[in-house]
Amino acid sequence: MNWWVKPAVAALFCGVLWVLFQEGLALERKIVATAAIAAYALILLRYNKACLGEAEGESGAGVDYLVAYATETGTARQIARQTCKTIRENGLRASLVELNRLVSSPRPSKGLLVIASTTGNGDAPRTGDAWQEEGGSFLRNFASCSYAVLALGDRSYSNFCGFGLQVAAELQQAGAVPLFEPVLVHQGDPASVNYWFRQLSRSAVPARR
Ligand SMILES: Cc1cc2nc3c(=O)[nH]c(=O)nc-3n(C[C@H](O)[C@H](O)[C@H](O)COP(=O)(O)O)c2cc1C
Incomplete structure (x- = not known):
């Protein structure tokens, strides 16, 4: 995994919690903000998976x-x-x-x-x-x-x-x-x-x- 992906996803997760527990924020806004942050986290995870796919074998698995x-x-x-x-x-x-x-x-x-x-x-x-x-x-x-x-x-x-x-x-x-x-x-x-x-x-x- 790219070293920065884990902390970035963790920070985004904290962002979701922060938005959800904001008082005085309309429910629709909370939903939109949560969806946007979750989508960004998903994109990061997919990007990371693509990187791992390209570097397949680096983990030590044998290759010809x-x-x-x-x-x-x-x-x-x-x-x-x-x-x-x-x-x-x-x-x-x-x-x-x-x-x-x-x-x-x-x-x-x-x-x-x-x-x-x-x-x-x-x-x-x-x-x-x-x-x-x-x-x-x-x-x-x-x-x-x-x-x-x-x-x-x-x-x-x-x-x-x-x-x-x-x-x-x-x-x-x-x-x-x-x-x-x-x-x-x-x-x-x-x-x-x-x-x-x-x-x-x-x-x-x-x-x-
Ligand atoms: C700024 C520049 C410098 C280059 N210098 C050399 C060189 O010193 N020797 C060489 O054989 N080809 C040189 N090339 C040609 C590239 O190696 C060649 O276009 C190659 O196909 C590029 O492959 P790449 O897309 O994987 O980088 C140079 C190309 C550019 C644009």
Whole structure:
């Protein structure tokens, strides 16, 4: 659960009690205020549930593949979701996680798949700029773990796919084992993205018979 959801819902509940016990407030107003506060609490709880769904597997439940994404404008997240979906359609367990939260994710039993874009001048996007915040020692958990990287970028930048390639290099340095060479994608080129899915089906996620 997001840390702030519980206190926020508790505060809203107190708000409901406060409204109900207000003297001199018309009954209709009490009903409207109570309904509005309760609806807001419900929205918060549903939002939190959606967040938990996205980070499924972080609680320690075993997964076959962990799909980590680092994105600035959403493309990498979208491909990561599609990657998770493909894995699940093949009867395997996949969990989606922001790269910045990889540090607190359990090691997957079959492999780590990273989809990362590059921003600035070869820099990490916002959802991946703190993935090594604690010094990167957690990467030891991924030693001997299979991994693959899909790096999104644009050839007009001198540091083409710089961040994705950096992630791949650091995983390899930590002892993780590449399933195949990093797949580099220029401007979201669909042919390269299809190649990623073909590589996955060859090396990692064989189609269900
Ligand atoms: C401000 C900016 C800086 C970028 N810098 C780089 C770069 O240094 N190297 C690169 O290969 N691509 C660079 N790109 C291209 C993005 O990586 C590419 O558009 C990618 O598909 C974006 O994916 P995302 O939506 O997941 O963030 C840059 C794009 C923008 C808008």
